């Protein structure tokens with residue numbers, strides 16, 4: 001299978017096009033002749049994900065509209081006659097107002113464009129923030145931030161190039177810019193062209209515009225259709241010039257810049273840097289050999305404390321219980337985002353169920369909608385605010401420049417485990433959701449470190465697991481102090497495991513002796529900007545939604561099927577609720593029973609436990625609903641009691657739930673980042689082995705100590 | 709061999725050539741000019757891409773247990789100690 005795509009690079013002089021070209025093509029660059037444009041252009045090749053790319057470096061130009069400028073003519077005619085599969089147009093992050101002009105012009109000819117915003121490193125240093133995603137949404141084509149000089153973002157750029165070449169992303173039609181006063185003239189000529197049977201590879205609208213701007217080449221093409229159209233177009237052109245008092249091509253330039261102004265409004269933000277006195281004072285703490293790590297850890301703990309309290313009341317509720325204020329603790333729980341959303345979806349499910357039943361829909365359909373789809377959507381949506389709050393806070397850490405200092409101050413410690421300080425980024429992201437954490441490993445320089453982090457960051461408990469562990473901790477002890485202790489132990493254990501497994505993988509799988517080195521730029525301290533934090537949070541939350549959200553929804557429905565169907569047909573929800581034993585007749589139960597021997601190993605013999613593990617593999621938060629539905633208990637703690645779980649068994653279950661395989665969405669992310677399925681299997685295998693070992697150690701250790 | 713501008717790669721400068729000491733030995737607040745960058749090819753490139761090239765003036769911001777933090781041409785960089793020990797600077801202040 002040899003597939004090759006043609007990629008053209010376009011950009012203003014000095015935006016770093018040669019730098020990008022060299023980074024992409026390396027030693028393969030040579031000069032080749034392109035008969036269509038009768039000039040020689042530099043070209044080279046690269047391959048990405050097995051697809052060969054032939055990359056042509058177009059001359060650096062500010063525009064492609066010029067009639068007399070040779071470079072512009074070459075660039076324009078290359079795009080028209082060679083019809084590249086994708087055009088990468090560079091812009092300069094520090095001067096988007098000026099450099100977005102060329103991308104717009106290219107997009108008027110072809111929709112298959114990827115905009116590469118270069119010089120992102122300089123922009124970060126000058127506290128210039130660009131909402132790449134917002135611009136991309138407005139333009140309808142991928143917009144990727146890169147630093148050609150440092151080779152940053154090039155992989156992501158090539159990903160997007162492939163996506164556009166394969167038609168998975170990007171526009172279907174060329175960009176349509178509003179040319180204000182010119183519009184009536186454009187549409188008049190466009191109509192003439194269409195009537196004359198215009199079949200060139202360039203859009204009729206663009207040809208009309210070019211005729212108004214006086215492009216002789218297009219006029220010649222129009223003349224081939226009919227001389228009449230050509231002379232009529234010429235007449236419209238002079239008419240427009242007289243009516244508007246400005247030559248049409250100048251009107252067009254102004255319209256394009258107006259478009260750029262609107263495009264960039266609110267999407268480029270220049271924040272102020274912190275004064276040098278304050279920055280130095282902060283750095284004396286943040287970069288202090290002892291104070292630095294303490295400061296970093298303190299800031300991160302504070303961040304997650306805030307995020308978790310807002311999301312589920314934890315750990316403030318436990319603290320309040322301990323402080324003898326149970327009423328306040330309950331209020332905190334109810335007012336947390338999880339509490340509010342949970343209530344809403346319960347209500348929605350009941351309403352929908354009543355409405356559907358009244359309209360005479362069959363039982364299984366009512367159940368599919370209410371117990372499958374609505375609860376699936378509810379599961380996704382209830383995680384949205386959790387994920388969003390974590391990223392808003394992390395965004396603040398990132399935007400101010402604090403996180404970069406943490407990477408430096410924790411570097412020395414992390415080196416002992418085969419990681420560098422930069423691994424701090426994916427690790428903290430993981431406490432929110434493992435999917436964006438795995439995706440964040442992309443930014444690591446060192447290839448081996450990247451692979452290690454992609455494989456080990458899922459050990460870090462995400463918020464879905466936090467929810468499950470909180471519920472299970474209620475089965476270990478009813479004392480809030482004890483529960484807090486269990487949670488603290490679980491989090492500590494998971495961080496230790498993450499570090500230990502990273503060290504093991506680096507030593508035994510990659511056999512590296514020396515830890516990855518650190519070279520990174522420390523951006524100046526910025527004043528946080530709400531807008532920029534919001535961009536960061538939105539991007540990460542969107543990753544969660546598109547990668548994890550759809551999977552969670554799909555699997556909730558699949559799980560609904562397993563739970564409501566058996567060899568003998570449909571088992572209604574009402575039967576499950578009134579008689580929990582009716583779950584025995586479902587496919588889910590059959591699966592759980594097949595796995596039950598594995599559970600006995602770790603002191604969890606009940607097949608319903610195995611069922612919960614299966615559900616957790618699809619999406620961690622499903623564990624609780626499985627335990628509750630299959631036992632008919634009102635809450636998770638009740639479910640554990642109904643299963644006859646002793647505190648020791650509950651503890652073993654909590655440990656196993658925390659460590660066994662990441663959810664499918666995370667595995668999909670690992671597959672995407674590491675590209676080979678074998679790594680996914682390794683992750684699943686080592687995590688399950690780890691879960692069995694640890695849970696067995698907890699259970700049998702406890703038994704040996706005479707606990708129960 | 710001349711060490712006027714400095715160079716990247718190759719053998720380290722012989723002891724006593726100029727007033728050269730490794731970056732790790734420059735105290736915080738100390739300043740100098742980079743004269744030699746050693747290490748693997750990839751590492752050298754990476755450091756140079758970050759703007760630290762032979763001839764670059766550097767000021768050390770922090771230098772204790774962790775990475776050496778230097779400021780050069782308006783950019784603040786953190787460099788792991790292993791790499792920093794392979795960067796020789798001529799101390800100027």
Ligand SMILES: Nc1nc2c(ncn2[C@@H]2O[C@H](COP(=O)(O)OP(=O)(O)OP(=O)(O)O)[C@@H](O)[C@H]2O)c(=O)[nH]1
Pocket residue numbers: 011012013014015016017018019020060118119120121122146147148149150
């Ligand atoms: N800081 C930084 N500098 C860059 C980046 N990309 C390119 N440069 C620098 O910008 C300058 C111009 O880069 P070139 O690649 O020569 O630009 P070009 O677009 O090819 O310009 P022409 O050769 O005039 O067409 C060079 O000094 C590059 O080192 C980047 O991402 N970050």
